Amino acid sequence: MARTLIDTENNTTPQSAFLNRRQIIQGAGALALTTVGGSYSMAAQSTAPTWLDKKIASTVYRSYNAGEPLTDAQDAKQYNNFYEFGTGKGDPAKYADEFNPYPWRIEVGGECDNPGVISLEDLISSQSLEERIYRMRCVEAWSMVLPWTGIELGKVLRQFQPNSRAKYVAFETIIRKDEMRGQKDPFSFIDWPYVEGLRIDEAMHPLAFLAVGMYGEALPVQNGAPIRLVVPWKYGFKSIKSIVRIRFVDEQPPTTWNLSNAKEYGFYSNVNPGRSHPRWSQATERRIGANGKIERIPSQLFNGYPEVASLYDKMDLGLFF
């Protein structure tokens, strides 16, 4: 039942240059990075607190539906990018039980009138949760259709009252070297913490989402427990996991993949089939769909969310990639 999710014809990953070096150093086989299911059993999940399970169970409505079959939960939970746990697609699920996300707090500050440190519970208790089914398109040219549970990002951000100097929003992932083995890797090209950012109008767009659940349950660690960003019109790496800090800033903040290779990864990173990655085409994607079905389908501008186009009206998408 092991399924090969990376096709050999296109075994390109953003980090393949690094992986090649890593494989030489460690003698790791490329095959170990390319299959999920069967090669290991699911790691035990850390248990979410009761208040979170209850909150997620109270989710009442679906505001978006991709209109496409859902990716199997098993694939969504076992084929991940979360370099804090290693660079292999199976590493995050394999080492998930080494990380305990509860209790969780988020520090919100910068250009806003109501900064502070807030617990996850306080952050979401005043909001009702909704489920949204979104397409997720990784820059590596694979994609999934995933049901998230959470809150519109803008609704959360407005609680902190951003001021007129808040032109961008910067996000940071937790650093916990003892629980996240990827952060101890001396060869890692990521300067921890993983950081991401959005322009303020992008962050306030109703499609931008903060997820605390997936498939009707609390987020698995490997998918970014307990809270992560989901920006469905951008390449997956913008959707930063396990967020501990949010800052309103007046200048474009640094972002992890752009720092690692600015020629290959821009700040905007909107899904754009018309603009190839320097090392591979973005015209099509490998959809990891229902019942393990994998098919090659055309990619869509803004990942098929044309409602965001007006955010980029005056911008040259080739220049601001």
Ligand SMILES: Nc1nc2c(c(=O)[nH]1)N[C@H]1C(S)=C(S)[C@@H](COP(=O)(O)O)O[C@H]1N2
């Ligand atoms: N902190 C952190 N967030 C991250 C990543 C990561 O390595 N670290 N990987 C990104 C990439 S490249 C993708 S495609 C998505 C994958 O999300 P998923 O594993 O839930 O499908 O998470 C993004 N968020």
Ligand SMILES: [Mo]
């Ligand atoms: Mo990705």
